[in-house]
Amino acid sequence: SQTIHQWPATLVQPVGSPLSLECTVEGTSNPNLYWYRQAAGRGLQLLFYSVGIGQISSEVPQNLSASRPQDRQFILSSKKLLLSDSGFYLCAWTGVPGPLHFGNGTRLTVT
Amino acid sequence: RKEVEQDPGPFNVPEGATVAFNCTYSNSASQSFFWYRQDCRKEPKLLMSVYSSGNEDGRFTAQLNRASQYISLLIRDSKLSDSATYLCVVNDYGGSQGNLIFGKGTKLSVKP
Numbered sequence: 001s002q003t004i005h006q007w008p009a010t011l012v013q014p015v016g017s018p019l020s021l022e023c024t025v026e027g028t029s030n031p032n033l034y035w036y037r038q039a040a041g042r043g044l045q046l047l048f049y050s051v052g053i054g055q056i057s058s059e060v061p062q063n064l065s066a067s068r069p070q071d072r073q074f075i076l077s078s079k080k081l082l083l084s085d086s087g088f089y090l091c092a093w094t095g096v097p098g099p100l101h102f103g104n105g106t107r108l109t110v111t
Numbered sequence: 112r113k114e115v116e117q118d119p120g121p122f123n124v125p126e127g128a129t130v131a132f133n134c135t136y137s138n139s140a141s142q143s144f145f146w147y148r149q150d151c152r153k154e155p156k157l158l159m160s161v162y163s164s165g166n167e168d169g170r171f172t173a174q175l176n177r178a179s180q181y182i183s184l185l186i187r188d189s190k191l192s193d194s195a196t197y198l199c200v201v202n203d204y205g206g207s208q209g210n211l212i213f214g215k216g217t218k219l220s221v222k223p
Contacts, residue, residue, distance in 0.1 A: 043215035044155070044198070090154055099145045100200070100211055102154040 002027035006091045006103030013110055019064075019078040021106050023091030026072065031093040033074040034100065035066055038088040050074060086110045115201050117214035125222055128189045132217045134199030135181045143202035144175055146184050148195045149216065155198055158184075189221045 006023045013019060025031050035047040046059045048066035056066050063082060067075045074091055091103040116135045124130050136144075144161035159166065161173040161182050172185040182201075186193055199214035 044213040046210065049210065099157045099160060101157070105154045107152070
């Protein structure tokens, strides 16, 4: 069966520090991969998605970036965090077509 | 602009009540529809897919109305454990490839 792993679960980082969140999927090949963010009390915002290795589409302009160095690995990064980057970050995968399956999420607090 | 709209609620209902949520979508080309459940501070989890003919899973029934471009979720005999936020999700065909558009969710609170 397919599983998705996301880490860390919680993170507290100072403003201006770098960020790296990692997500891996097991049990499937060539999944579509996604990074979402959910601010406190808000809906899900799609940040990036990828349909293959090295293929990244950005949905919103910001100081975040994503990379997909391997088929089942998706990384979210920032060189310098802002206070507004705080939120609940969710990695997800889907076959095409199909529903999204989410990782457990990373709760990021930028102080 | 392609959107998915939901009544944010909250819906406050007693145990045993029947409650229904609606969700409207703007992209008539959409082909895939889902309901997710999200507990507080947790990731969304798939509750059920929504099929053209309607589908039922225990106390939960999902329906699709293509002509009016809405989907619905009916929960019968509500339990305390049904308290959560329910997210409507629609595939945005014709937009970003593989992009699923989320509604902002409807909050349900089931009281004893």
